[in-house]
Amino acid sequence: MRDVINLLPEAIANQIAAGEVIQRPASVVKELLENAIDAGADDISLIVKNYGKSLIQVIDNGIGMTESDARMAFERHATSKIKTADDLFNIKTMGFRGEALPSIASIAEVAMKTRTTDAEVASLITIKSSEVVDQSYCQAEKGTSIAVKNLFFNVPARRKFLKTDSLELKYIVEEFKRVALANPEKKFRFIHNDNEMYKLPGGTLKKRIMGLFRKTYEEKLMRVEEDTDVLKISGLIGNPEIARKQKGEQYIFVNNRFIKSHYLNHAIKSAYDKLITEDHHPFYVLFLELDPATIDINVHPTKQEIKFDDERLVYNYLKVSVKHALGRYSLSPTLDFDNELGALRSAVNIMQSRKPSGGFSNTLASTTRSAPVMRNWQSLYSGMDEVSAKNDNEEEELTIPSAASGDILTSTLSLESDEKEPFQIHNRYILVQIKNGFFLINQNLAHQRILYERYIKNLNSSTELVQRQLFPISFHLSKDKIELFAELSVEIKRLGFDVQSFGGDTFVVHGIPVGFDDKNIQEVMDSLMEQYLNNMTLNLPKNDNLARSMALSSAIKKGQMLTNEEMRTIVDELFACKNPYTSPTGKKCFIKFDINELDNQFS
Secondary structure, three states: OOOOOOOOOHHHHHHHHHHHHOOOHHHHHHHHHHHHHHOOOOEEEEEEEHHHOOEEEEEEOOOOOOHHHHHHOOOOOOOOOOOOHHHHHOOOOOOOOOOOHHHHHOOOEEEEEEEOOOOOOEEEEEEEOOEEEEEEEEOOOOEEEEEEEOOOOOOHHHHHOOOOHHHHHHHHHHHHHHHHHHOOOOEEEEEEOOEEEEEEOOOOHHHHHHHHOOHHHHHHEEEEEEEOOOOEEEEEEEOHHHOEOOOOOEEEEEOOEEEOOHHHHHHHHHHOHHHOOOOOEOOEEEEEEOOHHHEEOOOOOOOOOOEEOOHHHHHHHHHHHHHHHHHHOOOOOOOOHHHHHHHHOOOOOOOOOOOOOOOOOHHHOHHHOOOOOOOOHHHHHOOHHHHHHHHHHHOOOOOOOOHHHOOOOOOOOOOOOOOOOOEEEOOOEEEEEEOOEEEEEEHHHHHHHHHHHHHHHHHOOOOOOEEEEEEEEEEEOOHHHHHHHHHOHHHHHHHOOEEEEOOOOEEEEEEEEOOOOHHHHHHHHHHHHHHHHHHHHHOOOHHHHHHHHHHHHHOOOOOOOOOHHHHHHHHHHHOOOOOOOEOOOOOEOEEEEEHHHHHHHOO
């Protein structure tokens, strides 16, 4: 039998390694920016073209590399920070130069210029598919410039499975934000397709947050500062006013490295207790400093997931520190930090129930209700038991006619004298009694279905139902969402919004959809853009994606108290929909409970 095991060629081995580290353009951005930080740079520029597929270039003013180091940086397993096995458990840097460069060079064309302070000329290295094409000298400033061109040119299958351009840009911007937040004292610049998206001078963390997010955050940030024997916690958190329905403005850094941790996120959110509703997420940028020997950062190739020696203790310290900060600003009962910490060490508190947000969004205003109002929706389900029994015997398919078909009734009916009022349960569900039992309706999912069908109808028609504003209102978009908003401007107008750019990241709203609540325009627009980007992974048609995103962004939420009339409106309009059974995301809008099944529970 002949031998069948062979060593892989270097180029193929590098491509396999790249599959773990370089998943998309944003992965390259992360590695190059972190390399620049470890090189001691305090002025870093990121230049991107064609959403990272044509060019990703990072220019820094760091210490640069010698000619031999520049060449060695592209060799596998080359590093400047690990010399013994013990160094793996005492890592404090991001990763100097060589760790990701071989993987990047195996799937792209890379050109690197680098010069140290004492060198008269810079070294120039050009590599394509792991092969050195050129190594020479050139003129360049002190520091390093790495240009990555034609990413995945030799692995078209991976390039094919990249997400949409807008989503890839979102990932790139997110990596840029993480590095910029971790190093607020350094200068950063981000240029995409010759358009300067961010120019950030060095300064404080608060100034950095204002430069990356919104200037309106300045007066709504609170400092967290706790120093214990176990760990040090510092950073800024937002007051409840700037909590958002969408995640994305939550940043935790451990030893200046961004990490993802649902466990620690839960600790922070639980510290807000009843200050925010369950469906909102607070803003925070927090830094934890621990002994590197007490954590393991090598549990994931991207090093964004780590393990703590004592996760429970870190959870409790973090929760109490945030609660302590909220107490200092009179937003939460003031705590005795030491006593509370001692009490919390023994157990991790689960999130408490949230108060209802109160106030009903007039998105469900009577001006937009179907005419005639389908008060007779119960008739759709009369005789269901008989039909179901017949189907059980004859194995026939049960078909329930749609209220929107117009075949049931063509005139408005008044409520029958024995019809019971709807009842709200835990400010989440609407209970409606019917002849043979009752329906339990999820108010949030039902409203999503109502709005989805309304918005998809508007998008597919040429009529624009705009309600003019007496006083225009404004909202802001993050800079990475402006391009996407421009792409959707025609469709957004069909939804009923009359929006004009006011320059920069500011937009002015002169008209809103009929019945829309203009008080939450900022929150809805933020959520709309985020939902639309997230839905891009589903490959939905443009109108379907936008209608779904808008419905999810503006629907009433669980925990919101409703009046009887508001509950009736939801019930009427839900059963007037073409498909009242499921939400736009496929979840059940209601469940039917049979009275006979309930009787059996007590037998």
